[in-house]
Amino acid sequence: TLPIVAWTLAGTAIIAGLLAWRVDINIFNLSTFYRNRLNRCYLGAARFVEGERHPHNFTALDEDDDFCMADLMHEKVDKSATFDPFKGGHAGPFHIVNCALNLGGSSDLSLHTRHSASFIITPYATGSGYIALDSTGNRTQIGYRPTRKYGGISRYPTLGQAIAISGAAANPNMGYHTSAQISFLLTMFNARLGWWFPNPKDPGKWPSPRFSLRYLLKELMGTADEKSPFLNVSDGGHFENLGAYELIRRQCKVIIVSDAECDSKLQCEGLARLIRMCRVDFDTEIKIDVSSIRRAQGAAWSRDWCAVGEITYEKSRNEKPNGILIYIKASMTGHEDTSI
Numbered sequence: 001t002l003p004i005v006a007w008t009l010a011g012t013a014i015i016a017g018l019l020a021w022r023v024d025i026n027i028f029n030l031s032t033f034y035r036n037r038l039n040r041c042y043l044g045a046a047r048f049v050e051g052e053r054h055p056h057n058f059t060a061l062d063e064d065d066d067f068c069m070a071d072l073m074h075e076k077v078d079k080s081a082t083f084d085p086f087k088g089g090h091a092g093p094f095h096i097v098n099c100a101l102n103l104g105g106s107s108d109l110s111l112h113t114r115h116s117a118s119f120i121i122t123p124y125a126t127g128s129g130y131i132a133l134d135s136t137g138n139r140t141q142i143g144y145r146p147t148r149k150y151g152g153i154s155r156y157p158t159l160g161q162a163i164a165i166s167g168a169a170a171n172p173n174m175g176y177h178t179s180a181q182i183s184f185l186l187t188m189f190n191a192r193l194g195w196w197f198p199n200p201k202d203p204g205k206w207p208s209p210r211f212s213l214r215y216l217l218k219e220l221m222g223t224a225d226e227k228s229p230f231l232n233v234s235d236g237g238h239f240e241n242l243g244a245y246e247l248i249r250r251q252c253k254v255i256i257v258s259d260a261e262c263d264s265k266l267q268c269e270g271l272a273r274l275i276r277m278c279r280v281d282f283d284t285e286i287k288i289d290v291s292s293i294r295r296a297q298g299a300a301w302s303r304d305w306c307a308v309g310e311i312t313y314e315k316s317r318n319e320k321p322n323g324i325l326i327y328i329k330a331s332m333t334g335h336e337d338t339s340i
Contacts, residue, residue: 020213027208029192035164039065043160066160069095070148072123097121097162098236098243101128101142102173102194105223108133116175116239117142119197119231120246121162126150127200129249132226142226145200151207161195168193168234172219175238183222192219194234204229237261240277241270244325248278248286251313253323260330266294266302271327285312286325293329301334 026032036059044065047053055062072095101119103111110133111117117130127144134140151157171194172183186192196215198204209215209230218224224232236243242257261270268290278284288309293302311323332340 016213020211020216023212024208025212025215026196029190029194030170031164031168031193031195034168034193035066035160036061038164038167039160043067066158068148069097069121069123069126069157069159069162070146072159073148095123095159096243096246097166098240098246099162099166099168099233100175100236100238101130101226102171102175102178102224102232102234102238103130103226104173104175104178105218105221105225106132106227107135107225114176114239115178117226118236118239118245118249119233121147121157121166123147126157126197128231130226140201140226142231143200145203150200150203151198156207157197164193165195165233166236168195169237171232171234171238173222173224173232174234177238178222180222184220187216187220194219194232196230197233199226199229199231202229240274242274244274245277248274248282248284248311248313248323251323254326255311255323256326256328258328263330266329266331268293268329283314285315286310287312287321288325288327290327290329293331302329302331303333305329305331305333 040061044053044055044062047062047065053062053065097120099119099121100116102116104115106115117128119128119130120126124147125144126147127150128142129144130142132140132142147157170186170191172178172186172192173194174182196209198207215228215230215232218228218232239245241261242259244255244257247255257271259268259270263269271288271290275286275288278286286309288307290307292304293307295302306326306328309325309327310321311325312319312321313323
């Protein structure tokens with residue numbers, strides 16, 4: 001029986017190696033399916049001119065519904081200028097798609113309660129401002145890359161892809177929600193909505209891992225880190241669920257947040273997490289009173305749907321508030337119309 005077991009294990013290893021070599025870990029997951037449905041539902045529905053779409057007869061999908069994120073950038077950007085991830089010649093609303101860079105396997109002890117960092121996809125730049133700190137005290141920034149050149153091939157990343165990854169709520173690596181047991185089960189059943197992006201620090205020429213077994217094991221054990229050539233990215237809520245972290249990094253004067261997370265007790269956990277992270281990371285204070293949103297003891301309704309707070313950027317240098325946070329919460333006051 002020993003030779004049979006040995007041959008079986010050898011055959012299994014060979015098959016696993018062939019599949020890891022020939023099967024793209026990004027394409028053969030649920031993220032592609034999720035992206036296609038989002039594209040058809042929203043981007044495709046926006047192309048309503050007769051004859052504009054040319055859908056596939058079987059799937060009803062049209063590849064032209066989606067487009068490169070970089071195409072949202074204004075045409076007059078000076079491409080010869082020194083690259084700066086926070087500056088660009090954009091003419092309209094600037095899209096910042098927030099994702100989570102999963103770091104459950106990182107040796108950086110400062111990530112103990114987060115297991116993730118912010119990762120953004122914009123028309124101008126893609127990457128993360130996270131600075132890795134190893135056990136010897138050396139610091140290395142992940143950094144950013146121009147979106148138009150990021151990923152190794154044209155039309156990458158796309159708007160639909162960015163939206164799908166930003167909403168990848170189910171993934172083996174889920175930031176501060178990562179659990180070894182859940183990671184194992186989600187990987188075994190291929191319930192993977194995240195994506196493996198090239199490391200912006202050294203992106204190479206391939207958009208996906210050429211040999212995926214190493215990265216599949218990282219998903220299986222929930223140990224994605226920042227040291228590998230490819231980084232695991234998932235739902236932005238796995239890092240910060242309100243999408244305001246990157247706006248505060250840019251010191252925006254007025255920030256409007258719409259909080260519709262599952263919060264039946266109106267504890268505003270996402271807001272509390274944002275306040276704590278901004279205080280630690282940016283030396284920024286956010287003062288806001290949400291007592292009118294919380295239901296009083298025995299009350300069935302909230303008094304307000306929203307609250308307005310003050311942001312003090314770099315509080316050690318300026319004691320006066322220099323920003324406004326408008327916080328809108330999914331709550332009910334009893335004054336909603338009949339349809340609600």
